[in-house]
Amino acid sequence: MKIFGLPGSPCTRKVMTTLAEKGQEAEIVLVDVSKGEQKAPAHLARQPFGRIPTLEDNGFSLYESQAIMRYLDEKLPGTSLQPKALEERARMNQFMSIEQSYLVAPAVGIVKQLLLGKMAGREPDMAIVEAAKVEVAKALDVADQALAGEKYLAGSSFSLADIDWMPYVHYIVQSGVGALITDRPNVAAWWQRVSGRPSWQKVVG
Ligand SMILES: N[C@@H](CCC(=O)N[C@@H](CS)C(=O)NCC(=O)O)C(=O)O
Incomplete structure (x- = not known):
């Protein structure tokens, strides 16, 4: 492969x-x-x-x-990353769609201004950052609500939805606006849980 x-x-x-x-x-x-x-x-x-x-x-x-x-x-063999239960699988798909539709574009906006721009020696456009933060916050509020009493985005089991959200959450933290995560207790607990997984540590390590 x-x-x-x-x-x-x-x-x-x-x-x-x-x-x-x-x-x-x-x-x-x-x-x-x-x-x-x-x-x-x-x-x-x-x-x-x-x-x-x-x-x-x-x-x-x-x-x-x-x-x-x-x-x-x-x-591939191994534990399925797509829940068997219809409702959990539907919720996994919903969160994967939310990531594409509402999280990626503003997260990219933040990363371009605060991380890539900085590396290239450019001053960030804070108007773009602030507008993007509002949009990212909306997606994170939805996740925070869904994660109340649940360990993972789809519900009780780790799924493709969690993997799908992790890279941009990681870059939001790396961009210096990690308060977007830590201000939301359920998202913060989820991030602790999923970012400690050996698979993620292998990929970012
Ligand atoms: N929906 C596509 C998005 C792919 C995408 O935008 N990839 C980025 C990197 S994460 C890229 O190729 N950026 C370079 C560009 O936009 O020219 C997917 O999930 O594969």
Whole structure:
């Protein structure tokens, strides 16, 4: 199995964490987004939108990180990362959709201003940061409510929904606005719980 991606990218990390949960590894073929390699013809042939990651498995090629996560979970042996109970599975899907629809864009806004911008020596645009924080807070409030009395986003079991949220929560903390997490006690407890998992430690370590 090959993953065309970048180990530090959130979407690549989702796939790597899923693999680690299954006790598996794949070869990472670097696609360096800082050099624009995701827009090169060779990669566009794998991912027509010019994004990472893409999975290649024995001649089968698949992009979109959530689709890859589901494929790997269903293909590989080991504990399922998709709850059997219909309601929990539906809630897992709901939280994966929330991540794509409401969390990613503002989280990327924060990361670009506070983390990547800083690394490039640029002053952050705090108006963008503040607007993005409002949107991230909305998604985190929803998660905080769902996590009241539950250990994981889907309910009682760790699932693909948790893996899906972890990379951006990690980068929110890394961006210096970790109060967004620690101010929400259920999200904070969840983050402690999931970020200590060996799979995640392997991926970020
Ligand atoms: N919905 C896609 C999003 C992919 C995506 O946006 N990947 C980012 C890295 S996490 C990327 O390729 N960024 C470079 C770019 O936008 O050109 C997925 O989950 O695979």
